[in-house]
Amino acid sequence: MVRFAKIEDLERVNELRKIVNDVHVEGRPDIFKAGFHDELRDFIYDIWDTENKDIIVAERNGVICGFACVQYVSKPESPFMNARTFYDVDEFGVDTAFRRQGVATELIAFIREDAKKRGIDRIELNMWEFNQGALAFYESVGFQTYRRYMELGSD
Numbered sequence: 001m002v003r004f005a006k007i008e009d010l011e012r013v014n015e016l017r018k019i020v021n022d023v024h025v026e027g028r029p030d031i032f033k034a035g036f037h038d039e040l041r042d043f044i045y046d047i048w049d050t051e052n053k054d055i056i057v058a059e060r061n062g063v064i065c066g067f068a069c070v071q072y073v074s075k076p077e078s079p080f081m082n083a084r085t086f087y088d089v090d091e092f093g094v095d096t097a098f099r100r101q102g103v104a105t106e107l108i109a110f111i112r113e114d115a116k117k118r119g120i121d122r123i124e125l126n127m128w129e130f131n132q133g134a135l136a137f138y139e140s141v142g143f144q145t146y147r148r149y150m151e152l153g154s155d
Contacts, residue, residue, distance in 0.1 A: 002110040003115050005055035005067070012064040013055060017044065020093040027130035044069075056110060058094070058103045065098035067091070068107050072118065087115040088127035092134075108141045 005013060018036040025032045047053045047069050057067035069091035077083040089111060094103045115123050125143065127134050 001060075001105050002056060002058045002066075005048075005057045007048065009057055009064055010048060010055070013057065013067045014041050014044055016064070016093045016095055017091060019096065020091065023131065024128065026126055030032050053090075056107060058098075058107050058110075060098060060101075060103065063095075066094040066103040066107050068111060070111065070114075072120065084122070085119070085120055086122040086124050087111065088124075089123065092125065102119045104137055105141060 014036075017040070021032065021036055021040065025034045046053055048052070050071075053071040056070060057064045057069045065066070068089055071088045071090055072085075074085045075081070075083060092104075092107070094107075095115050111123060115121070119148065123143075125138070127136075127138065
């Protein structure tokens with residue numbers, strides 16, 4: 001079952017967020033800070049309290065096994081871009097014990113339906129290139145790369 005989170009779910013969501021954080025630290029220790037410090041842990045409550053953001057959870061047998069932190073973004077027209085509205089998946093993760101069991105696919109299906117109910121026809125997310133498993137999953141559910149960030153070291 002996938003649903004919007006309740007405040008009492010946030011501690012478990014943070015356990016899952018720590019798993020995602022650890023993946024990022026391992027993949028890019030030059031960018032991500034090790035440890036799940038208080039500021040990161042408490043950030044979930046900022047998300048919870050922000051009007052244009054939500055936390056979605058997947059539950060199996062009473063256990064929250066996946067989550068997504070999302071926001072509803074409206075960008076005004078600028079000299080360079082047209083105005084646009086999109087559904088942004090800011091954080092996404094599934095407990096390692098529940099992977100390859102359809103949890104992530106169910107989360108995406110819920111997100112798609114919620115976006116449709118809100119009249120938003122574009123869902124966006126960003127991910128780190130080192131996370132090839134995530135890339136394969138996102139592509140399998142229909143996401144396509146439309147923009148790319150690149151880097152060049154100073155060596």
